[in-house]
Amino acid sequence: MLAIDLAASPKIAWEKLPDDFVLPDNPVDNINQPLLASALTDSLAIAGRLSETTLTPTNYAICATLDGQYVAKAPDWAFIPEIRVSRQEIDRSYTPNLQGDMPAIVMEFLSDADGSEYSTKPTYPPGKWFFYEEILQVPYYVIFNPSNGILEVYRLDESGRYRLQTAAENGRFQIESLKLFLGVWQGTRDSRTGYWLRWWDEESNLLLWRSELVEEERQRAEQEYQRAEREYQRAEQERQRAEQAEAEVAELRQRLREAGIE
Incomplete structure (x- = not known):
């Protein structure tokens, strides 16, 4: 495939992914990733923070068309405030702007992979970091290492670049669009003992x-x-x-x- 330099102001379109487009069939990197993602959604649902049109996908294709070529990236977890089509229509993939809101936040959980979470590769197919920052312009990009509990929260600044945020004294990061705080919690769930990502509300109450x-x-x-x-x-x-x-x-x-x- 001919390499396309997307750094030179790529032409972005929001088109429905063709039914015959072959999505990446990569398995999750380890057994912890689905558990971490499920825990994030679980507490939001219990707290009444999800509506019928909110989407919190896990390892699910979010798409865009760049210079006529389809791109699909599957973050380990994402929060999409509102979809404006039926769930059947987004069974395989989701295209922001065309089918609903842009993700408010995307997350990647580190593993023993090749560090693709930090890839700024601008040529086709673009790296994850480049896609989230330059193409989708997702306001928050979170990278979490579940093995040691290190949490990195990047926020899109006025220049359109991700800037590493500094945690508050309690170790939590404010996610303004969700009116919540994100932090690391250590304990046991689903027979897994280790580090987890948890939500706290604006009154410092842990979402259970x-x-x-x-x-x-x-x-x-x-x-x-x-x-x-x-x-x-x-x-x-x-x-x-x-x-x-x-x-x-x-x-x-x-x-x-x-x-x-x-």
């Missing part, structure tokens, strides 16, 4: 996973049961004391009667 919410509800129910049990025990003790007092009064009356005292 479904499993955490279920556990929280279980603990709340257990606490309520224990409280009710304590109340029952107190009431039972009061009943027993009342019965004992009544028995003592009855015994005293009986003794008085036996002594001839009314």
Whole structure:
């Protein structure tokens, strides 16, 4: 295939990917990537942060046409605020502007691959970094290494270039368009213990996973049961004391009667 230099102001079009276009059939780099992506979507759904038209794809083709050639890149996770077509129409791939909003954020999870997440290759097919920054102009690009918990958040500046952001004192990064903060959390989910990406709201509340919410509800129910049990025990003790007092009064009356005292 003839190399096309996309750096020289490529002609960008937003066209539906042909049905016969062969999408990259690369498997995910490791078993952790689907788990990390699922966890990000799970907490957003539980918190009511996803609408019926929001798309949070995982390893799914996002497309554009550059100088007449179709390009498809599949970030490990993305947040697309609104799609404006049916889900059936985007079964294989998604074309921003044509079928809905541009992604607000894309994420790549590092593995033992060749470092393609940082590729600024401008010739066809372009590298991921070049595609997200120059073509799609996604406001936030996140690169996360799940093996050591290192999180890099890049934001598109006024010049159209990604700039590495500095985390707040609590280690979190503000994602303004989502009105959320992104940070690293260490713990266990889905039998995996390690580093995870988590969301916090603007009041610093952690957005819970479904499993955490279920556990929280279980603990709340257990606490309520224990409280009710304590109340029952107190009431039972009061009943027993009342019965004992009544028995003592009855015994005293009986003794008085036996002594001839009314």
